Amino acid sequence: MSGRFVPRSRRETRASVLESLLRTGGAFRPVLARETKLTEASISRILSELRKERVVEEVRRSAPYVGGPTALITLSKNVAVAGIELSNNRLSVGVGDLTGTLDYVDRMPVSGQLGQDEFEHLFQESVAAMQEWTDQRGLILSQAAVAIPGYGRGAAGNPIFPWDMPRLTRFIDEIFGDVPVAVTNAVVAQAAFHRYSRTGIYPVASDHLFLFVGHGVAGVIVDETTPVDAFSAFELGHMVIERGGLACRCGHRGCVEAYTSLRAISKIIGVPDSDILSKGDSFIDMLDLGAGMREALRERLLLLGLGLGNALNLHPLSSVVISGWPSLMPSEDRLAILDGLNESLLGGYDASRLALSFIAPSIGNDPRAALYYAAYCFVRSGGLDPRTDPQTALEEIA
Amino acid sequence: MSGRFVPRSRRETRASVLESLLRTGGAFRPVLARETKLTEASISRILSELRKERVVEEVRRSAPYVGGPTALITLSKNVAVAGIELSNNRLSVGVGDLTGTLDYVDRMPVSGQLGQDEFEHLFQESVAAMQEWTDQRGLILSQAAVAIPGYGRGAAGNPIFPWDMPRLTRFIDEIFGDVPVAVTNAVVAQAAFHRYSRTGIYPVASDHLFLFVGHGVAGVIVDETTPVDAFSAFELGHMVIERGGLACRCGHRGCVEAYTSLRAISKIIGVPDSDILSKGDSFIDMLDLGAGMREALRERLLLLGLGLGNALNLHPLSSVVISGWPSLMPSEDRLAILDGLNESLLGGYDASRLALSFIAPSIGNDPRAALYYAAYCFVRSGGLDPRTDPQTALEEIA
DNA sequence: AGCAATGTTTACACTGTGTAATTATCGTGC
DNA sequence: GCACGATAATTACACAGTGTAAACATTGCT
Structure with missing residues (x-):
């Protein structure tokens, strides 16, 4: 009945404690214990170790409630x-x-x-x-x-x-x-930075695809249970969506990138590709100049949606976060992505099954x-030097 | 220097021992110890446990060399x-x-x-x-x-x-x-059956994509380090490769499945889809009847290659195993798949970077x-009842 | 100052492993 | 047919790392 989950190496335990601190930016012991699924006893032991090594620090805070915790644990500024x-x-x-x-x-x-x-x-x-x-x-x-x-x-x-x-x-x-x-x-x-670093409000907390549309078009599946360093990139840019279509720098024709990369849209709007993402909100104003521009960009967004739908058919996910120039477009224009999804995504686009959100490209x-x-x-290494660690050494041999 | 990797729950240890036995179909203790990265001492303890529970059996064999092992461990026929x-x-x-x-x-x-x-x-x-x-x-x-x-x-x-x-x-x-x-x-x-069950020669041993072309077109990434029950299917069939192309049963147009599924090719060769896979080698003879048939099928294989290339762009792998009707085609016809890959796969098809192999569809x-x-x-559950296991119980609550 | 409520540390028991010593088994050579 | 060499298989012991539960500490309130 006790539901024990004992076996973890010290390195793993330290890593999960430190990771929790990195994600939250600082926490009290009871919270830490819950997040890492360890007992407060273990937390206490680990923290006293980490404190001795000056990897974490304790800041005294007034208790948030009667008898509440007073020592806020944070990562050290010494590392x-x-x-x-x-x-x-x-x-x-x-x-x-x-x-x-x-x-x-x-x-x-x-x-x-x-x-x-x-x-x-x-x-x-x-x-x-x-x-x-x-x-x-x-x-x-x-x-x-x-x-x-x-x-x-x-x-x-x-x-x-x-x-x-x-x-x-x-x-x-x-x-x-x-x-x-x-x-x-x-x-x-x-993706890891946006999702976990607490620099802004990130629109989703569950597993999702983070898609960045810049010079290339690449995504990552942010799987909440997988360590960030095991994430693998998802190169959407070179999916052929139009046989014999526009030439792409990769030598093929009809790639997503040939239609939706910064270089591709810079040709439409007549702005150097290196400037587009830095325009920020002024991007939209800029578009007012040309009447056909927005329509042309909407077509490109449709193609992005088509490729995205194809990708989601391969790897179903219920949430997608898009960053890059599409995030700078007026929200009514972004709807073109849905039209593309409707052409490829199994069952079509349905807000209840797929949440689409946008996040500003973080240029600068x-x-x-x-x-x-x-x-x-x-943090993942447990704050231990990987070179002196027997387990890693063993794995390197193997 | 010792390179110890201690922490594993009993359940995990039992699982890896049993999994090794399932994959090999029986092994001697020293081999088992190497495969599971445990010491013979641990193997001994675990096996005596498993033997008591009648999950494994020992068969006496004459030693393969002087002083060699005599007890071949196999999974029990009692389970x-x-x-x-x-x-x-x-x-x-x-x-x-x-x-x-x-x-x-x-x-x-x-x-x-x-x-x-x-x-x-x-x-x-x-x-x-x-x-x-x-x-x-x-x-x-x-x-x-x-x-x-x-x-x-x-x-x-x-x-x-x-x-x-x-x-x-x-x-x-x-x-x-x-x-x-x-x-x-x-x-x-x-995929797991073909790859691990020792019923035949499987063409690759490393990470690869197993693709089955039947009524649907689906794949799995067989990742040698991931437990089989964590494999996730890869639905290639509904990738749109030809905008406004053939209608698919999913309601969209231009899906891979609309061109390459059994139903799609049954229309070309005039044989009911349910019969195709069971024809085996006689499939090829059948094709000789119609002159244009093979050409039409090659076109379909090209489209399959196109979709496959797109999938591999998203998730790069250096090996693909294909099963289903394409495996019944004459090998020269299968080359059409490469033409498709050349239209989409980044860098084009290159035998040194992508190994393509075929395995007979195992109908029957x-x-x-x-x-x-x-x-x-x-085996993964360690041969323990998951319902009485505290860890699983805990995870179910969470 | 004392109390209630919670946080924090510590003593002890338990699991599961590796190391190394011990015991078992088999084939070979005389 | 029996001792020997080689390796397999088991066992006693030490060690790491956890959880439990008891002891101790801190805080705010009255």
Whole structure:
């Protein structure tokens, strides 16, 4: 009757406690116990360990009710992590702590046709500058993360930057030397950041597809029970929805990206693709200029909906969050997506079975997503150095 | 340095030992220890437990080498499981043991347009007949499994049998009463059966997509590290690949299924859809009759490849196994699939990055897949009654 | 100051594992 | 037919990590 769930390694237990703190931004012990499904006794033991290691801190708060808790547990500001983000426009490097503070930022413009050698050169320089900054302050990085669009498709290669990926990860590993570094898909970092980092109101809390429409069209299935670092990107951009249609940079015809990417719509509205997302609300005003523009964009949204419906047929989900330029469109125009869904989604679009929501593209806050991802990876490792851990060592051998 | 990986609940440990036995069909202790990453000491303890419970048996064998092992451990024939499979043609019920022996089979024809009431009625009758058989022999079922095409798409509903799924699972649960019963997608059961049940040579051993082209077109990602019961079906059939194309039974136009399902090709070759898969090798001879037939079928295979490429763009995998009518086609005709892949798969088809293989559709051995799935579910539960297990009970509350 | 209500820590028992010592089994060679 | 070598299989013990329950601490209220 006791319903015990005993076995967990210390690392796992620490990880789930720390993850809970990262997601909530700070919690009282009883809450923590509930979230992690541990007893307060265990929480007490783990926290005293983590406090000794200066990974977490206690802040005294007045009790919220009679006899209530007084010690708010938060992640420590002593742990330094780094995040590096590559987008089609720039390479951003940042250093911060586990609470989300960004203490150092450096952004370099890059071209969309960036070659691998060129990138490596730039990367090395940027990291060197960052390390100078950390060395000056005596900071030691506990974790770094690099977010790259199109990353993580194994043998299929990167559809956005056609690079040698094993070489890239080796290169990055070497640059960072002793510091553990995680490389991930930009959209994974972004989804995790939006969903969990408490920087704004996120429209859904259950499993859903996060779809970003930028230079590429990529999604992630945000599965609430799966660790973020196991999320895998969902490259929607190169689904062929119109045989023999518009030519795409991938060499095929009729891809979703050929119709709905920033580059594709920049041709319609006559604004450089790099400017579109930064326009924010003024985007809509801009559209008033051309009468046929909105209609043309609605057609593109319909095609996006068609591809999205196809994707949802493969992997049914009851909720989708869309970010990117479609989120800047007037809400009546966005309805075109539903028309597309009606052409492909099994059973058609039905608000009771599919919730569609939009979230503003978060231009300007790079490399916060990568930084958050670095914090997440640190936390997932239980705040223990992966290199000295026997279990990980064992797995590496195997 | 020791590389210990201690924490596992007894249930998990038992499950991994039993799963290993199910997959291999019997093993010696040292092999078992390696496969489960446990020490021989643990294996010894677990096996003595399982032997007492009569879930496993020991068969004496002459040692394969000096000082070699003599006791081959196998799953017991004492544990009875039931498998029920619904296809568009029939409802098959079987009872067997964990070794794959099928002791009782009953098959009833059903129509493709089966209504839910009608199905429930038939199901109840078939199960009653089966229970009469088990009662006569004093058998007590330890686990049952039901495999249904199109099952498991949550709120999205079943695209093949448009039924009320919560009602269906409730109904099935009630029918079986005390016996634990798992309901799953037919293609999941089939993939697991082909891949793990040692009934034939399976072409790949790594992660891959298993795609079955029958009345529907469905796939499963067979991920070697994920438990089979967590596999989720991949409904490729209703991806729209030709806007405004052929009408599909789902109400949309241009779905993969409208071009490549058994029903679709039965119109081309003039053979009833229910007969196609059972023709086996004579299928090819049949095609010789019509000159344009093969060309028409090749076109359909191209479209299948197009849809497959789209799916692989979303979820990159380096290996695909195809079963169903395409596997009966002459190998030169199957090359049309590659043409389709070349239109959609990022980077085009490349034998070094994508291995395509074919496996004969296993008509006639239903309900072996469901039976195997039942055995798998039993094994996954550690051979313990899930109802008396505190952990499961806890999870059910949550 | 004392009390009620809750939070926090600690002593102890329990589960399940690995290590290492012990015991069992088999084939081989004399 | 019996001792020996090689490996399999079991068992005693130590250790990690959890939950339970009791002890102790803190707070606000009267």
